[in-house]
Amino acid sequence: MNAALYANVGPDLTRYDVDVINAELIKRDTVTLPAGVQYAWPHKSRRYLYVATSSSASGYGKAGTEHHVTAFSIHPATGALRPHGEPIRLPTRPIHVSTDIPSEHILVAFNNPSAVRVYRINKDFTPGEEVAQPGVTDPGIFAHQVRVTPNNQQVILVTRGNEGTPTKAEDPGALKVFDYKNGVLSNEVSIAPNGGKEYGPRHLDFHPSRPWMYVSIETQNKMDLHRLVKGRVVSQFVSRVDTLIEPNNIRARQAAGTVHVHPNGRFVYGANRAQDTVDYQGKPVFKGGENSIVVYAIDQKNGTLKTIQHVETQKIHPRTFHIHPNGRLMVVEHNLPVNVRDGDAVKTVMAGLSVFWIDDDGKLTFVRTYDIDVGDKTMWWMGMVPLNA
Structure with a gap:
């Protein structure tokens, strides 16, 4: 199965061919969006890609004025992107975008202020x-x-909350679960263990065939298992495991x-991410921490996880990663350059992509990295889309 890989630097979204046999990425062409790419999601047909963009800074940074969802058609043989219709405007920065299961609607999550909105997909796929x-x-x-x-019967809005500081109390996190029908959200339920304190969920994924949902807890470095009963999320998590190889050595x-x-x-x-710096010889250098992918084996009887590997990603801050649709290759994206100590000297580890084989036992074998000069911009999203040709 062939796939195209897309990775952004600011508003530029670049297409790569993926050579699975040699674990190589071949850079092809680039399209430019109205503002910085935040996330993208393919139509279920694999013929269209919906890209969310914003001119706002990340987190609670400076707010911009340009926020859009733009549609592209995907060439079925090459993956080349062509604009498809006009972008639609959004009110604030979109941090995530997905479609419902039949790709009849686009769902957009916003971080500041926190919100979820639903937009129809027209008959022409715009x-x-x-x-x-x-x-x-x-x-x-x-x-x-x-x-x-x-x-297609429930929507889950993953809300991270915010860690506490010496001057500000913690903001609680939660999974906000809604009933869903024809683009309409209703009957909200909040899943917030301990009232959301010390609970900062960031990202989730579903098992492809079993009623299991896995949720990464960003601020506590955990991975939770939730079950679905008759397709509906059960609020109490079943099990929780660590993401870090050294959970008691937070540097x-x-x-x-x-x-x-x-x-x-x-x-x-x-993914485990760290990027904090300290001053060394007048330069900010990486303070230390785990930048890795943790691999878990799934118990096929009950969905629980067993840690089988931690592998360093060879760069700093793996913001996202994606698995090739044939299951044999993983590509990890790192969003920014970071200085590191090299003996008594300082060198820069550039932003870029790392490529891994996925072995039959699920473990990863590092193959190569690709350095990407992001200048004053950021890599926020990378993903692979299967091609229909």
Whole structure:
């Protein structure tokens, strides 16, 4: 199965061919969006890609004025992108975008202020008008992802909250779960263990065939298992495991990130991120921490996880990663350059991509990295889309 890989630097989204046999990425062409790429999601047909963009800074940084969803058609043989219709405007920075299961609607998560909105997909596959909602009673604090359950009957808004500081109390995190039908959200339920204290969920993924959902808890560096009963999320998590190889040796802020289930349903992968710096010889250098992918084997009877590997990603801050649809290759994206100590000297580890084989036992074997000069911009998103040719 062939796939195209797309990775952004600021507003530029570049296409790569993926040579699975040699674990190589071949850079092809680039399209430019109205503002910095935040996330993208393919139509279920694999013929269109919906890209969310914003001119706002990340987190609670400076707010911009340009926020859009732009549609592209995907060439079925090459993966080349062509604009498809006009972008639609959004009110604030979109941090995540996905479609419902039949790709009849686009769901957008916003982090500041936290919100979720739903937009119709027109018959010509362009993004359309917003669906009026009866009212989202509580969108949580700092939404980070929005997903629809595999049966298309519930929507989950992952809200991270914010860690406490010496001058500000912690903001609680939660999973906001809604019933979903024809683009309309209703009957909200909040999943917030301990009232959301010390609970900062960031990202989730579903098992491809079993009623299991895996959620990375960013601020506590955990991975939770939730079950689905009759397609509906059960609020109490079943089990929880660590993401870090040394959970008791936190050298700088650690943040669990993206989680993906392998297409064969036997393994779960999660990202560990660290990038804090300290001053050394007048330069900010990496303070230390785990930048890795953790690999879990899934118990096929009950969905619980067993850690089988931690592998360094060879760069700093693996913001996201993606598994090739044939399950044999993983590519990890790192969003920014960071200085590191090299003996008594200082060198820069550039932003870029790392490529790994995925072995039959689910473990990863590092193959190569690709350095990418991002200048004053950031790599926020990377993903692979299967091609139909």
